[in-house]
């Protein structure tokens with residue numbers, strides 16, 4: 080058992096299980112709060128984490144997984160891994176059980192997590208993190224990393240010490256001073272989440288098709304305009320400066336598929352986390368992704384018809400309307416909105 084700080088993963092889903100099991104394999108003191116189905120699966124089958132050419136198996140006795148948030152009481156760090164739509168319920172449990180001053184590391188997508196969480200969690204120290212890669216979960220406790228990248232976290236001395244053992248592993252965590260730039264850069268990638276969900280395709284199939292990439296490029300161009308209006312320069316997370324990515328996306332399939340898809344190491348079974356929400360019939364994080372672009376665009380007078388169209392389609396789909404679209408159909412709706420028509 081590790082003598083380091085105790086880390087409780089709140090939300091044992093795709094990211095929670097991937098991060099928690101990877102850190103457990105590195106010898107960190109990890110516990111999980113999850114749904115009863117995850118508690119049962121951990122007790123029956125143990126767990127498995129795959130990715131970065133490694134896999135780790137855990138026997139039931141290696142795991143502490145509970146559906147009772149009272150295990151938060153002796154947490155030094157809580158890694159918040161629920162969907163942003165579940166923040167309120169999570170915050171209530173944390174406030175009721177965790178010690179004041181506990182570090183809450185948000186590993187959620189979205190650019191405004193710290194400012195949204197702080198009033199929900201007064202007295203706690205909120206730190207933002209960013210998970211650049213995709214994870215799929217074939218069974219409740221079997222997770223697989225399905226694209227490239229390592230976690231980035233805002234500089235924080237306690238977290239840097241706690242996560243130092245990861246330095247020598249395949250999954251080191253990078254600490255940065257400018258987290259806002261990192262989060263907005265990730266938002267550019269997450270603008271694809273609704274497109275992937277609405278396409279019904281895997282990420283590999285969808286991104287192999289220039290028609291979908293052109294749509295993503297349009298969503299990103301609007302977001303980059305909004306960032307300029309807000310004086311945000313997105314961080315360079317890969318080989319390309321973020322402002323060049325929309326151009327790269329519109330290169331021919333033969334070129335993009337041999338470069339972009341390969342660089343990102345996107346496996347054939349990856350799907351966006353919003354596609355998971357569609358499949359489970361859950362509310363999505365659209366308000367915190369493309370919806371953020373629309374909101375900031377309105378504030379700055381930057382038109383965002385493509386993001387507006389996609390937000391509408393996802394919201395309608397959440398209410399039971401059509402979930403599966405072709406890229407050309409979405410492009411047509413965007414064109415109509417740009418021309419001032421209804422979508």
Ligand SMILES: NC(=O)C1=CN([C@@H]2O[C@H](COP(=O)(O)OP(=O)(O)OC[C@H]3O[C@@H](n4cnc5c(N)ncnc54)[C@H](OP(=O)(O)O)[C@@H]3O)[C@@H](O)[C@H]2O)C=CC1
Pocket residue numbers: 089090091092093094095112113114160161162163165168169172186187188210211212213214215351352355364
């Ligand atoms: N999946 C991915 O590849 C990536 C996801 N992200 C981000 O990470 C965050 C988590 O996403 P992801 O892991 O996909 O989501 P999941 O839905 O897979 O995991 C969240 C888990 O938390 C559970 N949960 C929610 N509230 C509670 C609660 N109060 N008590 C116990 N368990 C709870 C959920 O259960 P239930 O479903 O029953 O509500 C679910 O099992 C999101 O912000 C997402 O955008 C970032 C990068 C990649």
Ligand SMILES: CC(C)(CO)C(=O)C(=O)O
Pocket residue numbers: 188210211212213214226268269272350351352353
């Ligand atoms: C890694 C990425 C961008 C994959 O789509 C993601 O963040 C998600 O699925 O939510």
